[in-house]
Amino acid sequence: MIPVIYLLAFSGGFVIMSLELLGGRILAPYFGSGIYVWGSIITIFMLSLSIGYLLGGRLSVHNPSSSRFAAIFAVAAVLLLPLTIYAQGIMEFIFLRVEDPRYGSLVTSIVLFGLPTVILGMISPYSVRLLVDNVAESGRVAGSLYFVSTLGSAIGTLMTSFYFVLWFEVNTIIILLIGCLALLAALAFTADRVFAK
Numbered sequence: 001m002i003p004v005i006y007l008l009a010f011s012g013g014f015v016i017m018s019l020e021l022l023g024g025r026i027l028a029p030y031f032g033s034g035i036y037v038w039g040s041i042i043t044i045f046m047l048s049l050s051i052g053y054l055l056g057g058r059l060s061v062h063n064p065s066s067s068r069f070a071a072i073f074a075v076a077a078v079l080l081l082p083l084t085i086y087a088q089g090i091m092e093f094i095f096l097r098v099e100d101p102r103y104g105s106l107v108t109s110i111v112l113f114g115l116p117t118v119i120l121g122m123i124s125p126y127s128v129r130l131l132v133d134n135v136a137e138s139g140r141v142a143g144s145l146y147f148v149s150t151l152g153s154a155i156g157t158l159m160t161s162f163y164f165v166l167w168f169e170v171n172t173i174i175i176l177l178i179g180c181l182a183l184l185a186a187l188a189f190t191a192d193r194v195f196a197k
Helices: 002-031 035-059 066-097 101-121 123-131 135-167 170-196
Strands: none
Touching: 002 035, 002 066, 002 101, 002 123, 002 135, 002 170, 035 101, 035 123, 066 101, 066 123, 066 170, 101 123, 123 135, 135 170
């Protein structure tokens, strides 16, 4: 089960950074790609992740299991789906009502990316809880896990910025991320059943 949890943490980091980079592409047609747009995106991702870390830590103390961990990935996949359908309409709605593009990009970032990123932020603390058997090992486990998760983020950043945006449309990449999260949810759920026997 341990390698599966590390794979899930790695993949979670990958998806988070891939989504964050795509955020700039998604907002660009309406709000440009200036520093205020990136400031908005980064701020909302950081705030959402911090809330996710807090919630994931709290959730992990109540009967932690791989099936509940799988649910985090499944919920994240479901919450990303509206991006492929409603993003354009939401951006147009906000663009026409918020005159200052700084605040327009900030509000849009909250609406489009806030909730999915909160859920994705729950992955790391929940992973730590599943791996920690005793308090004495918690620091080592957390360090290893955050190393793997951050490595996933770095690779997700490079793959998205160097390759994915050249090969695919933005919606196609989001659908691939949704598919990846759904497969990870299935993997976590299946692993829970296998290792529980």
